[in-house]
Each structure stands twice: as structure tokens, then as C-alpha cells.
Amino acid sequence: MRLEDTERIVREVDQLIRDDVGGDSVEITLANIGNTPWEYPVNGIFVWNSGPHEAILLVALKGGRRPAVRDIEESIRAKLAQKFPDVRFSFEAGDIVSQVLNFGAPAPISVTVSGNKLSETRRYTERMAAELEKIGSLRDVQIPQALDYPTLDVTIDRERAGQLGVTVDRVGKSIVAATSSSVLVTPNFWTDPASGIPYRVALRVPESGISSGDDLSNLPVMPDGAARPLLGDIATVTSGKTFGEIDHRNSQRTLSVQANLAGADLGRAASAVEDALKAAGPPPRGTTVAVHGQIEQMQTTLASLREGLLLAVIVILLLLTANFQSVRDALIVLSTVPAVLIGVVLALFVTRSTLNVQSMMGAIMSIGVSVANALLLVTFARERRVAGDASEQAALTAARMRLRPILMTSLAMIAGMIPMALGLGEGGEQTAPLGRAVIGGLSASTVATLLTLPALYVIGAARNTTSPSLLEPESERREDEP
Secondary structure, eight states: OOHHHHHHHHHHHHHHHHHHHOGGGEEEEEEEESOOOTTSSSOGGGOOOOSTTOEEEEEEEOOSSOOOHHHHHHHHHHHHHHHOTTOOOOOOOOSHHHHHHHTTOSSSEEEEEEESOHHHHHHHHHHHHHHHTTOTTEEEEEOOSOSSEEEEEEEEOHHHHHHTTOOHHHHHHHHHHHHTOGGGTSOOEEEOTTTOOEEEOOOOOOGGGOOSHHHHHTOBOOSTTOOOOBHHHHEEEEEEEEOSOOEEETTEEEEEEEEEEOSSOHHHHHHHHHHHHHHTOOOOTTOEEEEEEHHHHHHHHHHHHHHHHHHHHHHHHHHHHHHHTOHHHHHHHHTTHHHHHHHHHHHHHHTTOOOOHHHHHHHHHHHHHHHHHHHHHHHHHHHHHHTTOOHHHHHHHHHHHTHHHHHHHHHHHHHHHHHHHHTOSTTHHHHHHHHHHHHHHHHHHHHIIIIIHHHHHHHHHTTOOSOSSSSOOGGGSOTTOO
16 A cells, blocks of 8 residues: 555544544544654654554543443444455554553464464464454454565566676666665765765655556666666566565564454453464474463463462461471361362352452462461460360360451451452552452451361361370470479
8 A cells, every 4th residue: 555545544544533432532643654764763663564554543532431442442443344344453552551461462362373484374374363263252353464565576587687787786776776765775975064964865766757567667777877778678577475574583484363352351362262273273394383462471470370379388388387296287277278269269250350360369368368367276276285175175265265366357358458359449440359359268268267177176186185296295294204
């Protein structure tokens, strides 16, 4: 597409958004169309457009009474598909937080295919994109790279060119200077004698002078300003296609498929993407398929949290064993952990929250408080057994005497998490799973600590008629011992 055609589409899209949302709800729009010209004082590395056919339109919405952003996207997406059936659109996050969470990927879901043979990589990527389009929760599934970028292929007759004294280097420089500018092949500077400031001087054929393959064939390629030979005398110009953009990952040419998410959480989408990759079949030999974006970070983070949770339980078990000098009592204290996990799952299910980083952190916090409460009860029960009480009486006394501190600790924690669980305030919905997980986990663990833990202590301690400690208490030493 020509740059002015892309600009026209961007203006129409901008007006469509204002009509759909309401002009009063749009604070500002900012468009970046095509490539940055070489003379523009901006580093091109920060411009993500690969050619005049691409554009980025940023839209800032005002607050107040308006539909949610997801609802606005669904409405605009349907209207754009109807009005521009031949144009691809992708609704990408404009805020810096979402862009950081994507870790360089343009969308939350990005699958890259890297291989040595670009033709095989393309076939597999297109097959994979077709499978991803079948997932109902994905939107804007597409291959962002232009796969069929129109070109003019110049095939030089080297023998003919040699007879006329024309080199391939001369042909290349003539074509680049005519279609782009001489600044790319022959830098020229003119220095203002008054100020001493140098200015770039670039020459090129006017765009109206080269608008077709025939015009390119009539381009002079002889040095020193000679009129002959023309490009058509030593080469043939034909229409062709090529990749408009070639990306590399780990020094391998890469194609990618990106998609946005709507109507489902990231965990379910990750499972659906994995199933789609399996349905696409095995990749060609030497081809690597990798999932990036928020899915990659979510899987890495959740795996780290699961490992951290398991490590925390093991460390607590070792510390309790060293403190009690009894593996049985340490296991009794940790018997509240399953109750915590059950409470967390039930709380998330009732509130329709997802198992994410926040809820995993809430589960870890609940385990810490529940273990502290269980430790409080078991320690007092051990003291009563050392004092001579039976295991049943020791457990009942411990539950009765430690009822108040256990309830105060749990209720204070639950009360403090209620505002967070309600998701009040700006961005409160993101941290709400943490509070809900803590409330569910502590509620279940408190009940288990006061009702189930004493019974488990009686069962575990019934087999041990003496002190469970390796250190013999003073009351059990014989009088004749020193």
C-alpha cells in the first residue's frame, strides 16, 4: 500500500472509534504511520512499523460513564471487520504495565516458529495459525509479518552487462538512488559557508518518474551520465513476492503468530494454545516452536511459586522436627495445610476468581498463619502431657485455652483482607484474588485447627506413652539419677 492510502484508513478508523465510543469519551489519539524517513531525527529502532502498509493508532479514553474497554474492543472489532475486510487489525495494550508483562511480545499470546528453511517455517506457521483461529477465546489471530510483499525482481544478464561495460555494483547503486535516494549509497554534504553547518544532499528520480516496471526498465545504468545502456538492455524486470520483514531469534529466521485474549482467563487460554500446537502436528526437522508473551511468564511464575510453596512446607517440616524432636508432632502441625488449600480453592471458586500469582501468594500467607496457629495448640498440648495429663485431656485443654488467641489471629487477618477481597478502588480487581485466597484459607484452617487438629493429636500421641521429645523431662527422671 502507498503511504497516503494507509493514512486514509487510519483517519477512517479514528473517526469510527470516536463515533462508537463518543467523541467526548476520547481524550486524544496518536498515529504512527509507515516508516520514519531517514532525515527524521528519531531512532528507527523505536518504530515498530515495517513499511508503509502498517500503522499504530494509540487512543486515550477519558474516565466517567462509558462501556468497559473490553466491550469497546469487541464492538469496534466487529465494525472494522465489516468496513475493512482486507485489512488486519490487532488491539494491543497501550499502557506500559501490560507491555512490560508481555516481555517484548506485541500481544499477550505470541508463538514463534524458528527454522533454517523459511519455506517450511511458513507452511507450518500458517497451519498453526489456522488451529489457533479455532479457539473461541482468542481474537486478532494473525501472522504480523508481511509474507507476500510485492517486489520487482531484476535479473541481470551478466554476459550482456560485461559486454557493455556495466557492473552489478553500478546497477545496484543506480536502482537504489533512483527508487530511494543517493544518500544510502553515495553520501554528499554541502557546508554552508556562512554558518559552517553541513547539510545532506540527496538525489533521486521523482516518484512520478518510476511508477511501474517499464519505467524502471528505462532507467540509465551507465556511469558518467551516459544515456545508454538502460536497465532493460542488460536485465529483465518481473513482478514477484517476498517477505516484507524477516525476524531473527537466536540467529534463526523466525515467523510468529500473535493473538489477543477475550472472554477467558490466561490459564485456560494457555491450555487451549498447547492443544492447538499439538493439533498442528510435529514441526519440520530443525524447527523450534516457543510460546512467548504473558503465557510464558505466567507458566514460569506459577512454576516458581509451586516450587516455593513445596520448599516452604519442607523447610517448615524440618524446623518443626528440630524444635519438637519428633517427626510425628511436626506432621500433626502440618496437617492443617490441606485444609488451607481446600479453603483457597473453594473461595476462588465461589468468587469466580482465577488461580494466579496473587492467589498463590495468598495461599502461602494462609499456610504461614495456619501453621503458627497449629503450632500454638500443639505446643500447649505437649506441655500438658509433660505435666501428666492424658493425651485426650491435653488436646481438649489446649483447644480450650488457645481458642481466643487463635480466633483473634485469624479474625484479625480475615478482617484486614476484606477490603482487598472486595476489589475496591483503582486496580483493586488485580489484587482481589490475594485477599479472597487468604480469607478462604484461614477460614478453613481455623476450623480444622480447633476441631480436627486435637483429634489428630490424640491419634498421633496415643502410641507414645512417654514424652515425645528426645530430651527426657525432669519429672520423668528417677530419683537416684544425678
